[in-house]
Amino acid sequence: MSVQERKERERADRERLILATAREIAEEQGWDAVTTRRLAERIEYSQPVLYSHFRGKREIIGAVALEGAAEMAAAVRAAASAADGPRARVTALARAYLDYAARNPAVYDAMFQLDGGLAFAQEDTPAPLKDAFAALLENLQEVAGDGVHPGLFTELFWASLHGLATLTRAGRLPPEYAEQRTEMLVDRLAVL
Amino acid sequence: MSVQERKERERADRERLILATAREIAEEQGWDAVTTRRLAERIEYSQPVLYSHFRGKREIIGAVALEGAAEMAAAVRAAASAADGPRARVTALARAYLDYAARNPAVYDAMFQLDGGLAFAQEDTPAPLKDAFAALLENLQEVAGDGVHPGLFTELFWASLHGLATLTRAGRLPPEYAEQRTEMLVDRLAVL
DNA sequence: GACCCGATGCTAGCACCGCTAGACAAGCGA
DNA sequence: TCGCTTGTCTAGCGGTGCTAGCATCGGGTC
Numbered sequence: 232m233s234v235q236e237r238k239e240r241e242r243a244d245r246e247r248l249i250l251a252t253a254r255e256i257a258e259e260q261g262w263d264a265v266t267t268r269r270l271a272e273r274i275e276y277s278q279p280v281l282y283s284h285f286r287g288k289r290e291i292i293g294a295v296a297l298e299g300a301a302e303m304a305a306a307v308r309a310a311a312s313a314a315d316g317p318r319a320r321v322t323a324l325a326r327a328y329l330d331y332a333a334r335n336p337a338v339y340d341a342m343f344q345l346d347g348g349l350a351f352a353q354e355d356t357p358a359p360l361k362d363a364f365a366a367l368l369e370n371l372q373e374v375a376g377d378g379v380h381p382g383l384f385t386e387l388f389w390a391s392l393h394g395l396a397t398l399t400r401a402g403r404l405p406p407e408y409a410e411q412r413t414e415m416l417v418d419r420l421a422v423l
Numbered sequence: 424m425s426v427q428e429r430k431e432r433e434r435a436d437r438e439r440l441i442l443a444t445a446r447e448i449a450e451e452q453g454w455d456a457v458t459t460r461r462l463a464e465r466i467e468y469s470q471p472v473l474y475s476h477f478r479g480k481r482e483i484i485g486a487v488a489l490e491g492a493a494e495m496a497a498a499v500r501a502a503a504s505a506a507d508g509p510r511a512r513v514t515a516l517a518r519a520y521l522d523y524a525a526r527n528p529a530v531y532d533a534m535f536q537l538d539g540g541l542a543f544a545q546e547d548t549p550a551p552l553k554d555a556f557a558a559l560l561e562n563l564q565e566v567a568g569d570g571v572h573p574g575l576f577t578e579l580f581w582a583s584l585h586g587l588a589t590l591t592r593a594g595r596l597p598p599e600y601a602e603q604r605t606e607m608l609v610d611r612l613a614v615l
Numbered sequence: 616g617a618c619c620c621g622a623t624g625c626t627a628g629c630a631c632c633g634c635t636a637g638a639c640a641a642g643c644g645a
Numbered sequence: 646t647c648g649c650t651t652g653t654c655t656a657g658c659g660g661t662g663c664t665a666g667c668a669t670c671g672g673g674t675c
Contacts, residue, residue: 616675617674617675618673618674618675619672619673619674619675620671620672620673620674621670621671621672621673622669622670622671622672623668623669623670623671624667624668624669624670625666625667625668625669626665626666626667626668627664627665627666627667628663628664628665628666629662629663629664629665630661630662630663631660631661631662631663632659632660632661632662633658633659633660633661634657634658634659634660635656635657635658636655636656636657636658637654637655637656637657638653638654638655638656639652639653639654639655640651640652640653640654641650641651641652641653642649642650642651642652643648643649643650643651644647644648644649644650645646645647645648645649
């Protein structure tokens, strides 16, 4: 039996290696550079090996996206729990979100810009995605305002953060005033 | 001289045909389906003809994006000028923006999701893009609030709209509450 | 009106992409 | 040690964006 266990362990290791390498190439040179040939060469296996782990490139992107969602949820929770008072919590949350997006652009792309074949806002949405939304909801519901549906408010706040993240990253917004925009967002959207 | 003029006219016509066809295929089947072969076949010319008009596929996307920016600017101005009072103007602007994005998803993708090789937030930003931002600024500066830089406020408002547009389109936000989110956005962000 | 020549669009092909069929070898259980 | 399963590789398919070089068409000149 231990032979089989060893094989499963090695297989899991290789799967992690594939994801880590895909992420590495994507952060270095963008997702366009993550070709199955290049990825296979970097992990020192042939192309078809990738397809014994994932259905195709899309599923690799999706797997990286799930990793990212988990990381982002953790980052948001850590930042919010280290802050005192509703205002500080919301500001910390917003900064943590934008900071994660800025520091991990390729992962953020996998989550929201590219097609990873993931379901959203549905029953079969993967747990990490639901949990990332939950991390926002936990810290935003206290500033949603009276009589406002917390989920709806969280969606709006999230959309604004997402807009700031993507437009900034694409060079559509001058980066030097990012902090002012974040503060204005918190000031206006949150009911403090 | 008239011969040369005729040729130039025919050439301009064909360029318009290329863009209209690219846009058509993109709206029908997405930008991935806009291959140079398919596009060439639809306009009944061979592939290399495309390259006598545009440097490559990226430049075609960029040209469609500029068309879209002009259309969106017009839509926003029309909606805002038909409304009475600051609040109605801002609401009309937001609805017009989101409506344009929803009705022309491929064009919106060309503008913001894909790489059209365009410069943004810089001196050499193409006029239509600057003008589209100006259309937002014109109607938003009156609700930016005292002592708030109108440009910065417009950037934030735009980012929020962009976030709503992209997340809704990607199925990340349930579409049934779109109107409530829009109203909440206007209520919270605009100083009325 | 005939001819030359340049502009213009075509055929064919490059290197690369995601993905897969089928050959082959390694390593297990008997 | 043998047979077989399991897993990996080589090779290749149809597609992509893009381009070199040829052929042809048509305007300008004599």
